[in-house]
Amino acid sequence: MGIFRRVLARADLVLLNQRGHLFPWAPVFLAIGIGWYFSLRMEPVLAVYGCVALIGLTAVAAAIRWPSGLSAIGWALALVAFGFCLAGNRAHQVGGPVLGWRYYGPIEGRVVGLDRSASDAVRVTLDRVRLERVGPDRRPDRVRISLHGPAADIRPGQRIMTTGHLSPPQGPVEPGGFDFRRHAWFQGLGAVGYTRTPVLLAAPAIEGRAGVKVLAIRMAASNRVRELLPGDVGGFAAAVTTGDRSGVGQDALDALRASNLAHLLAISGLHMGLLAGFVFAALRVGLSLVPAFALRFPVKKVAALGALGAAAGYLALSGGNVATERAFIMVAVVLIAVLVDRRAFSLRAVAMAALIVLVLRPEALLGPGFQMSFAATTALVAFFGWLRDADLPRAPNFVKPVLGVVLSSAIAGLATAPVGAAHFNTMSHYGLIANLLSVPLMGILVIPAAVLALLLAPFGLEMVGLYPMGMGLRWILGVAHFVTDLDGAQGYVPGPGHWVLPMLSLGCLWVMLWQGRARLAGLAPVVLAFLLWAQTERPAxxxxxxxxxxxxxxxxxxxxxxxxxxxxxxxxxxxxxxxxxxxxxxxxxxxxxxxxxxxxxxxxxxxxxxxxxxxxxxxxxxxxxxxxxxxxxxxxxxxxxxxxxxxxxxxxxxxxxxxxxxxxxxxxGRRIWNTPPGHKAVRLAQRQ
Structure with a gap:
């Protein structure tokens, strides 16, 4: 008993010494609860949620009743329980009917999404779907079909009809692989398919619907950009400004992926941060030059508000997908920190952004976008925080910008490389070189030129901004092709086991978040994760x-x-x-x-x-x-x-x-996204 008390006292002292540094752990434990829910093989019944919630409430009560270092354990348990219940609630809230058979016949619906498939076919997402002889209780809320028939002028909001094939979303291509059924469930897709017949207009676009109207503006802007900047450069520019990647050719896509520059296509934290940073700096400098304003108002906070508005507009223009929402939340947290006079770039700000994203979309935890963006951001903030506090020789002022770009690219690349390799099974051996030659140009030329084009677009002068933007993107595409053509530019690695990435992530987080020499203990699970990955055996x-x-x-x-x-x-x-x-x-x-x-x-x-x-x-x-x-x-x-x-x-x-x-x-297992209502479980024989 005495030994037990001494252990508790020691643990209490250790956690007390971590006070002030524990908040960044909050999204980690929330993510553990979310991951726990998704790892189950049977859908939890209501009683399970009740028990988990009771454990969480008991942990909170204990933490409040006995405040000490050990109370952090109670809050951690509560976050795990909350994450579990949060993910379960989200899965049931977004659910809708899923087609349970292969369908061929008339398909009618309203266009709410336009993109391109991997085979470069136009792909439309429809809601308010009608299928022949399919009642409302079995009819999917949304379907997505690829158009392989004659070309058609399809616009957002139109109600179209065609004849095609639909089927339920496909399961994993191999046991334990990526489950598209789960992904489609959280996207609201109840069926996917294709058509080879002409698409007919059933009703014109209906004005006044916010979501459809924004999509129409996006597509109009994308078409205008590609009209002024033809080819892959125009497609790249449209992707950066509106999130529409349909204009980028397959060769350009392959080159960007092989050179580790594909992240420049997605409107991510980099683009959102560069845009907000440029607007913030421009407003702050511009308003400071007006003495009557600068002497009466807090210029820095006004600039932060303006940057926040610009980021919100960029979010709307880009379509507001999950990756862009995540980027906006991260930028918004930083700008709000400026408004409340807190340090903008800190692990607390990153943790707050991660908490918001996970609460809004728990399923984002499983996606490479969430994992890579927060891996890069956490690593950058932790490294530069350590660099700020370390007693190291100061570099000359003229070296600092170059050194900052090199270190940022290297740290972000090292942090995201294992995650990218785990999800996409490729590694770009010259990705650091490609990013050093490309990323600075995004901040210096491409993003400022895009803002200029947006400001001049109402006057028909958008080409003034698009021309230099195109020059910058043409350089980036040239770098991508140059790096891809180098010998051994791309390597391939087998997919790791399911425990490798969580173990690797927790080890790295321990190194970055824990204070003191004990942080080095996090290197053990990192090394073990890589050893397990190296010993991965693929099915015969x-x-x-x-x-x-x-x-x-x-x-x-x-x-x-x-x-x-x-x-x-x-x-x-x-x-x-x-x-x-x-x-x-x-x-x-x-x-x-x-x-x-x-x-x-x-x-x-x-x-x-x-x-x-x-x-x-x-x-x-x-x-x-x-x-x-x-x-x-x-x-x-x-x-x-x-x-x-x-x-x-x-x-x-x-x-x-x-x-x-x-x-x-x-x-x-039998989960809500892969088991149609009323479907009886099939007993699967175990084979030796």
Missing amino acids: VLVADTGGLVGVMTAEGRALSKARGAGFIAGNWLENDGDGSDQPTAAGRWPGAEDKVRTFSAGPIEIVHVIGKTGAARMDSCAAGQIVVASVPLRLKGPCEVYDSKRLLDTGSLAISGGMIVTAQERS
Whole structure:
């Protein structure tokens, strides 16, 4: 008992010494609760939420009743409980009907979103949807369709109609992989599909609806920018100003990604910060030159208000997507800190921004945008805070700007590289060089020119700003292509296990947030995370949820059963393997790739892929030790395991390693976003 008391006393003293530095931990524990909710394999019932909430309230009561260093533990438990309940509430609030079958027929709805798909097809998002013979209780609130038919002049707010294919959002391409169903659930998408028929206008755009009107202004501005600046430069300029990336060609996109400059396309914290910083500086200098104003009003705070208004306008013009909302919140917190005479750039400001984002959109925690932006921001603030307090020799004034840019790019790159590699399986070896040659130009030329173009647009003189803006973006594209063409510009890494990124993040946060020498203890989970990542083993066999593609790991890389078709799934498998090959190359590793019944020996089992109805007609029996995969229903005689289209509809994609079969349904569990109402759980057999 005495030992226990001494441990508590020591813990109390340690936490008391951290007083004043504990608030930045608040979003960390809130995120732990959110992550706890999303990691479950069964949707919690109401009683679970009640128990978790009771634990949180008890922890708060204890923290208030016995204020001490240990009270921080009570607040931490309360934040975890709140995060869990917050995520669950959000998941149920955004839910809507999800199409439970494949649909072909008339589709009608109002245009509320316009962009382009990965195949460069125009893609529209519709609300107020009508489907033939589908009642309101089963009709999705929103659908997204790619237009592969004749070109059409589609504008926001119009009600259009066409005939096309719709299907439920796809599950993970492999067990444990990215779950598009969950992503679509939080976007309000109940079905996705495509059409090859003409799109007809059912009703013109209705004026007076704020969201549609803003979208119309965005698209008009984007079209105007691309009209004045044609080609990839115009598409880049439209992306920076309005968030519309549809005008950027695939070659330019690939070059920007390979050179680690793709973040310049998204309206992120960099763009929002540069815009707000430029407006703040311009207003502060300009108003200071007017003595009558400067002597009567707080110029700094007026400039902060003006910058906040400019950032809000930029948010509206860019469409207000999740990434831009996050960037605006971060900038707003900094500017509000100026208004209340607090230090603008501090870990407290970053923590407040993270709390606001997580409370508004808990699901953002799982996305690379949230993780990369806050990783970079936290690392930059922590590093420059340490640099400010450290007793280091001061650099000459003429060196400071260059040194600041180099250090900022290096720190941000180091902080975001593991997150980007974990999500996208690529690493740009010359990304630091590309960013050093490009990012300063965004602040010096591109963003100021964009503001000038916006101010002159009402007078028809926007080209005065767009011309220098185009020069800067042309340079950035040139840097991207130059860096991409260097030998070994891009490397590939396999996807890590599920615990690697959380462990790595918590270790880095401990190093940055904890005060004192004990912060070095955070290096242990960082090193362990990288060791676990280095030992990642990919599944020996992967099977698509449609049965249309099979991949078997070989010494040369994954062999794919088809050179065409299921390209999205094939690309994801190869990326997760850390393999830079394309689908035809990977298909060349499979023997007998032209046959409709394709076999491949994978250790003690033999994989048989039956291609279409022609292949199914040739199969009537199978042998022990075979796993037969087909995209059509099969009836075979024999002791083999059959995964045809009907069975895969229940199991989802498959991963086979060491004789164990793991299904996507087993890994994902029965959650609100992947289990239609009234759907009975299917008992999945465990296989040895």
